[in-house]
Amino acid sequence: MQPVVVTGVGAVTPLGVGARTLHERWSAGVSGIADGEGACLDFDPSDFLSNKEARRADRFTQLALAACAEALADAGWQDELPYDPERVGCVLGTGVGGIATLTGGQDTLRERGGQYVSPLAVPLMMSNAAAGALSMAHGLQGPSYAVSSACASGAHAIGSALRMLQNGEAHAVVTGGSEAGLTPLARAAFSALDALSASGISRPFDARRDGFVMGEGAAVLVLEREDAARARGARVLGTIKGYGASSDAHHLTAPREDGKGQASAMLAALADARVDATQIDYVNAHGTSTPLNDRAETHAIKLALGEHAQRIPVSSTKSAIGHLLGAAGAVEAVATLLALRDRIAPPTLGLEEPDQGLDLDYVPGAARPLAPGGHGSNADGANGGPVLALSNSFGFGGHNAVLCLEAP
Amino acid sequence: MSTTVTEEQIEKLVVESLETFGADADQITREATFEALDIDSLDLAELSQIVHESYGVELKGSDVAEVKTVDDAIKLIAERL
Numbered sequence: 455m456q457p458v459v460v461t462g463v464g465a466v467t468p469l470g471v472g473a474r475t476l477h478e479r480w481s482a483g484v485s486g487i488a489d490g491e492g493a494c495l496d497f498d499p500s501d502f503l504s505n506k507e508a509r510r511a512d513r514f515t516q517l518a519l520a521a522c523a524e525a526l527a528d529a530g531w532q533d534e535l536p537y538d539p540e541r542v543g544c545v546l547g548t549g550v551g552g553i554a555t556l557t558g559g560q561d562t563l564r565e566r567g568g569q570y571v572s573p574l575a576v577p578l579m580m581s582n583a584a585a586g587a588l589s590m591a592h593g594l595q596g597p598s599y600a601v602s603s604a605c606a607s608g609a610h611a612i613g614s615a616l617r618m619l620q621n622g623e624a625h626a627v628v629t630g631g632s633e634a635g636l637t638p639l640a641r642a643a644f645s646a647l648d649a650l651s652a653s654g655i656s657r658p659f660d661a662r663r664d665g666f667v668m669g670e671g672a673a674v675l676v677l678e679r680e681d682a683a684r685a686r687g688a689r690v691l692g693t694i695k696g697y698g699a700s701s702d703a704h705h706l707t708a709p710r711e712d713g714k715g716q717a718s719a720m721l722a723a724l725a726d727a728r729v730d731a732t733q734i735d736y737v738n739a740h741g742t743s744t745p746l747n748d749r750a751e752t753h754a755i756k757l758a759l760g761e762h763a764q765r766i767p768v769s770s771t772k773s774a775i776g777h778l779l780g781a782a783g784a785v786e787a788v789a790t791l792l793a794l795r796d797r798i799a800p801p802t803l804g805l806e807e808p809d810q811g812l813d814l815d816y817v818p819g820a821a822r823p824l825a826p827g828g829h830g831s832n833a834d835g836a837n838g839g840p841v842l843a844l845s846n847s848f849g850f851g852g853h854n855a856v857l858c859l860e861a862p
Numbered sequence: 863m864s865t866t867v868t869e870e871q872i873e874k875l876v877v878e879s880l881e882t883f884g885a886d887a888d889q890i891t892r893e894a895t896f897e898a899l900d901i902d903s904l905d906l907a908e909l910s911q912i913v914h915e916s917y918g919v920e921l922k923g924s925d926v927a928e929v930k931t932v933d934d935a936i937k938l939i940a941e942r943l
Contacts, residue, residue, distance in 0.1 A: 506884025506900065569914065573907035 457695075458619045461688045462529025462676035463788045464521040468492035468669050468775040471501075472524060476785070477792035480774045481800045481821045490654025492669025492776030493636055511578065511587055512552030513634035517672035517781075518584035519591060522628060526592060529676040529688065535593065536626075536686050543596035543624040544589045545615045546674075547607030547631035549780030549849075550640075551581030551600070557639050584632050588674075596624045602780065604849030605740075607631050608673065609783030609857055613697035615677050625682045631784035632672035644668060647707060649744060656777075657804030658741035658770040659748045659816045666742040669776030673784040692791045692861040695729065695842065698722025702852030708746055709848060713754030716740075719854035720758035720844055727858035729842060731759040734766060734858075735826050736799055736843040738790040739816075741770025742777055751846065752812050767799035767824065769817040774803050783847035787857055790845045794861035797824040797841065867917060872939050876932060879912050880905075892933040899932075906935075913939055 465473040468486030471494075479486070486492050494517065499508045502520040511519065526532060535542055559575040577583060582600035589598040597618060601611040608631025615629035644650045644666075651665035683690060700722060702715035709716060724731060737759075740751055756763045771786045772778075778785050793800050798821050805818040826841050845857045873892070881887050885899040896906070906929065910921040919942045929935045 504884060509884065510904075570911065573904055573911065577904070 455620050457680040457693055458616050458677050459680045459683050459693050460675050460691045460791060461678050461683050462525040462527070462531065463673070463691060463791065464524025464528060465671065465673040465785055465788050466494050466497050466517045466520050467671040467778070467785055468494055470496045471520065473673070473788050473792065476789055477796070480771060480789060481793065481796070481798050483801055483803060483820055484774065485803055486775045487656055487667050490651065490667060491636055492667060492778070494671050510574065512555045512583060514548055514552055514632045514672070515578070515584040515587045517634055517670070518546060518630070518632035518674065519587055521630060521632070521672040521674040522588045522592070525628070525674040525676050531676065537682065539593050539595040541596055541625040542594045543615065543618050543627040544585050544594045544598035545601060545611045545618065545627060545629045546585040546588065547601045547603070547611035547780050547784060548581050548584060549602065549604050549607055549633055550635055552579035552583055553635050553640060554637050555579040557637055588628060592628070594628060603853035603855065604851055605777065605779050605782055606847040606849035606853040606855040607780035607783065608785065609787065609845065609847035609855035610699065610853070612675065612694065612784060612787055612857055613699060613855055616694050616697050619677060619679055626676065626678040628674060628676055629784070630672065630674035631781040633779040633781040634670045635779055636668060636670050640668065651743060655804055656743045656773050658739065658743040658773050658802055659752070659808055659812045660805045661807045661809040663743045663745060663748060663809070665744050666772065667776035669778045671775065671778045671781050671785055673781060673788045675784065675788060690862065692794065692859055694857060695860045696723045696725070696727025696858035698724070698726055698856045700854045702854065704852055707850050709750040709852070711750055713750045713752070713757055715852060716751060716754035716846065716848055716854050717757035719856040720754060720846065723844060723856040723858045724758070729858065732762045733842055734759060734762065734844055735841045736766055736790070736794065736824055737768040738786050738843060738845040739768050739770045740846040740848045741772050741802065743772060747848065748809070748812060751848070752814055755814060763814060766815065767817045767822065768814045769800055769802045771800070773801070773805065783845070783855060786847065787845050787859060790843050791859050791861055794824070794841045794843055794859065797826070799824045867943055869936060869940055872936050875912065875916055876909070876935055876939070879909050880932070883908065890932060892936070893931060895931050896929070909935065917943060919943060
């Protein structure tokens, strides 16, 4: 099957504007969390959008447009599309879409009456608004749509884009995820579930972890068929080697405690990539900092990778930026790919007292050089060959999506 | 709602609305077409809402569909007052 490569990345995250900013700051141990939330404080929509574009876009779409502009420029697409526009698709993930638009419309309805609800309410709040906006902004005329699987949306979107390319429906797909849910309603609703950290601290795998820290942001990746990318002389950042998805079919919010559903997605990603567990050099964990996830995910990693799980670093991007919900899988795929390229295992920040039984190498506190293949390995990477990672994403509803990424 | 609303007042409301929608203030004249100002059906739906709120006049989608220029819009609103 035709390999699919990544030729451009872009991101807006609580660590700042830019994919490299995310990578460099996380690797340096910087946290983007302030006052118990991961807000994109450096993001100013007017840096990227005209007044008209900005008022036609909910914040989740604004974040996606900014990340997309960076990704397309990174891929060398800033002037014109390198392919027939009908051969360029767009698949974006989001958990809820334009929630601030939705609640604003509800406020207007209650306070002033239905006749004052904005005609922009529907086109801004719909969960496919960002996909539509990216398609229009850049003239992407291939298939475009949104993917929604709660906190796995970003990873499912990239997986769907991969399949679109493998199925021959496009030469390139602009993909990723976006979320802007820092609203009173979302805070209250996640708090009611006991999912949010009361301490406001994201410390995955730590015995004191008490829930996730909510964040916002977006990441966009440009995926191209490898033959097409090579033919146009594109710089290749890495390869989407494989994708696996599964469902727990267990509980609306809780993962299976034994991690079997999650492990099944990891194994599917390995099989899809045609690689053995022992070839994996790093795992970017879902690592939410909730009591249930981090324990179930640790079981899942051990189930999927066997003894090899103990030999490789496993870390959580959410320790530095919080949980970006529907954007998380895309942001973490970008962070993983850039970390692989630099041969760095970025840290799990805030982890000081690993919980009992959570005994993997979670890279506490500070980044380390990535030892390809794990300790004492003679894997490809140790000899200067490519390095491989799994990036895990799991969502409410029992949705599991795992990407297998490779960097040269 | 009132016969005391002048065409100048309507013009002011329309121009301010168009600026809010993102039209270039320098380009807004009575003769300017909405197409040239990049004002589309969504903007005109918003304008109808603003007109309703300000003057109590209801403009239907079919009315607004016929409106091509700033002048057309001002005259339509004035007629309905």
